[in-house]
Amino acid sequence: METFILMCVLFLLLFLNIVSHATEFNNCSPGLCSDPPVYDVPERCSCRPDCYLYNECCSDKINKTTSDHKQPYPSIYYSCRKVSGSYYYQFDHCPPNHDVTEYVNNCENPDSDDQLQNIPAFGKTSKRLFRNLYCSLCHGEEFILWNLLYECNFILSPSIENISNYVKDGICEPTLKLPSEDLEKYLYSCIPYISNCPQDNTNMEQRITCESEAMALIYLDEEKYFIHTKYKDFNFYKNRGCATCNGVFEVPCELFYPIMLGNHVIPPLTILFNYHTKSIKITDKHIGTEDTLLQLPSCPKHAVYDMNTKECRQVIYHHQLNCTTTRLNESEYYITSDGLLYLNNAQRFLNQSEFTRDSQGIISICVNNGTNNISNINGISKYSVAESYITLVGLVISIPALAITIIVYLCIPDLRTLPGKLLISLLSALFVAELLFLISTKVTTSTVMCISLAIVIHYSFLATFFWMNVMSFDAWYTFSGLTQLRSKGKGTKRLALYSLYGWICPLVIVTISLIFEYTPGNHGLSPEYGNGICWIKNGKSLLWLFAIPVMFILCLNCIAFILTTRGLYMASKFSSKYLSKHSRNEFFICLKLYLVMGLTWTFAFMYTFTRIEEFSLLFCILNSFVGVFICVSFLSTKIVRRSILRNFRKIAKLPTKEFTDVSSAPKTISMDISTEKSVN
Known part of the structure; x- marks a missing residue:
């Protein structure tokens, strides 16, 4: 019991660490590309190859700029604007000669109540970031919209109908996310700095210095000592000259930048079947979870x-x-x-x-x-914050329970029959899948470790379902009346065939996935392992290389379950004298079959097809705690109880029997003791 509690505590601590530290920052050194970077502090000037486009090059970079570069962007077209907590240069003005009034108005003066006018867009050709799709259109480019998310406090039943009300009530706040990680390299980070002198400053020398000096940002807050998060309490100046002409004559050199790192609760198990690529997501402010909320038509x-x-x-x-x-x-x-x-x-x-x-x-x-109702609302899905906690608690308890079940089956010879060995293989695959799924949430995405975990998790879950299929076939084969009692040789041969099927078939599917992953070409089936999550990112690939194989296996398992239970019912007719006892036993047998055949996973597809929210919650509960259910149902048997009791008695009574009188001891013991005495 102590070991089990310790394991639970360790798993919980894995997700509750918070790290806090601060770093020192020099505000007076000249902005040079040769300066060492300061962790998580924005650079005072830019060393990017395209820094000249926004006039942000460091002084030692300006001298290296060649005449081959194209002209900088006109500053009247763009400004530094905030997107989801970060600042980027966005084109927010149309060319002066653009004649589509609708585009100009929606680009330069967007309606705050119009969703489409407040979602940034990437230009497909130039990869520039536009304020919204209308700014992209007025510059003559097709666009790629950012993804929409909502940051909310705890809500239990979000939907398309009530999410707007949550926003109005302040419960949810809309935020935005890049449509693809590949576009991140085209973002140009910026800081909303002051780059000119006030109009009432008539000192021409100061004005010229502000405009002509290279960029070397001056950070200054109200307390003049600390850099606060996301610049909200800051005044930024392009250089010391701009700070001077704005009345800042004393610039503090040493500043301290506090950094706070936190972490998040794991995503629910329902993420395994999230093969919908067009969706709105919800992020919980308190725990940082990011779960698919609504499936859009x-x-x-x-x-x-x-x-x-x-x-x-x-x-x-x-x-x-x-x-x-x-x-x-x-x-x-x-x-x-x-x-x-x-x-x-x-x-x-x-x-x-x-x-x-x-x-x-x-x-x-x-x-x-009057033709706005193009699509009807269907396909609504949700991930609840509660499901994240259910998954965390369920896996933390189920993983040790699976390990205990595997160990017990390995230690008791009477359990190492063919069905017992099949169960060990199934539980081993499930144990690895759940353990790595739990660990993967702490691994940085888009890394080799995350990609490797995603591949192994993919294989482990597929192996779990293929072994469930083996269990289903073997159960049907046993109760179908097509076979007599097994001989040891036949059981060994069947175990070898089952093992080839259970371990090789998922390997074939994962191999196909890897071929799509690393084969050049836009075939649309690249799994995108580890891209944003240590799992399969591409919804189309997830559908064809995971969801459909699993769905096919579960259909076969359902058929096998029906045929097996029918065989049990027919067998009970031949023992009507003990019918009541057999009925109870048959119920527990059916319950075990229901678990090992993986029929609890059918709720994922029932939810997908019906969109009944209770199916999603039920799926999460049953499969998060499936290890516990299997442990209790398979270890609560007479064989296990007798074996444990026998070993316990053996350990408890062994010391006393050594001093027992020969005349009162059992016959076998008396003979052993007599033999020992004669030898001595």
């Missing part, structure tokens, strides 16, 4: 789903109609004999100047004409 090409209006919205500007347009399905309209377009949902007519037909016969109209 798929939208047509050139459209995005708007959470506020609950609809897909077109973002392509149609020059002929002079508006943002959407395409209609044939069921949404019909054309009258006089050429008018009748909208079925809006119940209104449009004249020929209000819609267009392309060469393929597709009708496009302005989105303001």
